Amino acid sequence: MKIEKDIIIIGAGPIGIACALECKQRGFDYVILEKGTLTNSLFNYPLNMTFFSTSERLEINDVPFISNNPKPNRDEALEYYRRVATSNQLKIHLYEEVSSILEKNGQFIVTSEKQNYHAKKVIIATGFYDIPKLLNVPGEELPKVTHYYKEAHPYSMQKVIVVGASNSSVDAALEIWRKGGDVTMVIRGNDIGERVKYWVRPDILNRIEEGSIKAYFNSEIQEIKESEVLVNTSKGSISIPNDYVVALTGYQPNFKLLEATNITFSDDERHIPTYNTETMETNIPGLYLAGVICGGMETHKWFIENSRIHAKQIAEHISQNL
Structure with a gap:
């Protein structure tokens, strides 16, 4: 027709x-x-x-x-x-x-x-x-990995790695932490993104400084496994126990x-x-x-x-x- x-x-x-x-x-x-x-x-x-x-x-x-x-x-x-x-x-x-x-x-x-x-x-x-812009690392296809974030509740009482330092990453990290998630951020750069909303940026910086949210700057994920994630940091490779990866890399x-x-x-x-x-x-x-x-x-x-x-x-x- x-x-x-x-x-x-x-x-x-x-x-x-x-x-x-x-x-x-x-x-x-x-x-x-x-x-x-x-x-x-x-x-x-x-x-x-x-x-x-x-x-x-x-x-x-x-x-x-x-x-x-x-x-x-x-x-x-x-x-x-x-x-x-x-x-x-x-x-x-x-x-x-x-x-x-x-x-x-x-x-x-x-x-x-x-x-x-x-x-x-x-x-x-x-x-x-x-x-989504992929990480292109082994294990990215695992069900525990997502490139989209909807809400924090599913991540309550879980060990969650949030990848990125943009608005979406910061919002997800803060929300998941406030809902009882154990949050670790893996950030390729040396700071939280400059475009992060001005009323949110101090919040995430304070949570990182006090240790409520862990953050690895100048770091990238090397491999994602069933119960851990290997991360290349500025001080070498480390293994982080993990339940979910929320990769909000754009x-x-x-x-x-x-x-x-x-x-x-x-x-x-x-x-x-x-x-x-x-x-x-x-x-x-x-x-x-x-x-x-x-x-x-x-x-x-x-x-x-x-x-x-x-x-x-x-x-x-x-x-x-x-």
């Missing part, structure tokens, strides 16, 4: 939703295709996560975001973006993954697992939460879809896709990028706060070329 649209938007995160709002306001015939649930990445965040930004900086399309707290939490964000999508009756197909995008004679054939779409323009607004975008569409990339480790910073159009005419995907491996470059503008940039350019 072939469905014809002006615009196909891939990804129903906050920026994909912002793009849909712009399309609707301009009268474009559009649809969002999302492989998971609405705002799938936010849904998979830790249950008690608090945003760094205030609610007004997370707003899209001038729709007010009212929060009970100075910094909104995960549930408030899910409620906000859900209300934006439903109250505006946005056209969104959830649980429909796109497998390919083919440009042919100035048109795009977008194939999903359910049907084919023909579109004049395509906007890719996928995130970066799907593929994530990366799924570049396969972009590469298969012949979007070009920078030839360095950043792997930044090619696009016009004024219009967000890639080297493929009519194919646009929005949100965190624009940063390639630099996943800390684009956020909801500073990439909301992408939706308007794209919509204005499409208005001149549709």
Whole structure:
């Protein structure tokens, strides 16, 4: 079955939703295709996560975001973006993954697992939460190892190694410790990350200093075993008794879809896709990028706060070329 649209938007995160709002306001015939649930990445965040930004900086399309707290939490964000999508009756197909995008004679054939779409323009607004950056060590495949953290309760009264020193790592370490877990942090650098939330950083530093949470800086995991973890530290290799490893070492975008569409990339480790910073159009005419995907491996470059503008940039350019 072939469905014809002006615009196909891939990804129903906050920026994909912002793009849909712009399309609707301009009268474009559009649809969002999302492989998971609405705002799938936010849904998979830790249950008690608090945003760094205030609610007004997370707003899209001038729709007010009212929060009970100075910094909104995960549930408030899910409620906000859900209300934006439903109250505006946005056209969104959830649980429909796109497998390919083919440009042919100035048109795009977008194939999903359910049907084919023909579109004049395509906007890719996928995130970066799907593929974790692996440790690439023996034992990483063991069931005791996870690259995602949801809540602390399962780790109560367990010996837990948390890998990393980012916001997610620090939050997990503190929450697990407060729920009765025996927490050890393994950190490749020599300090807690500079981007850690300013109201949380003193907390983790104090817990480490007092010995409540153990931390090995300038260290890396060498091997993960059933009941222990071997760690290379600045003072040599040590064995740490262990029940679980929570490796929160970051994530990366799924570049396969972009590469298969012949979007070009920078030839360095950043792997930044090619696009016009004024219009967000890639080297493929009519194919646009929005949100965190624009940063390639630099996943800390684009956020909801500073990439909301992408939706308007794209919509204005499409208005001149549709």
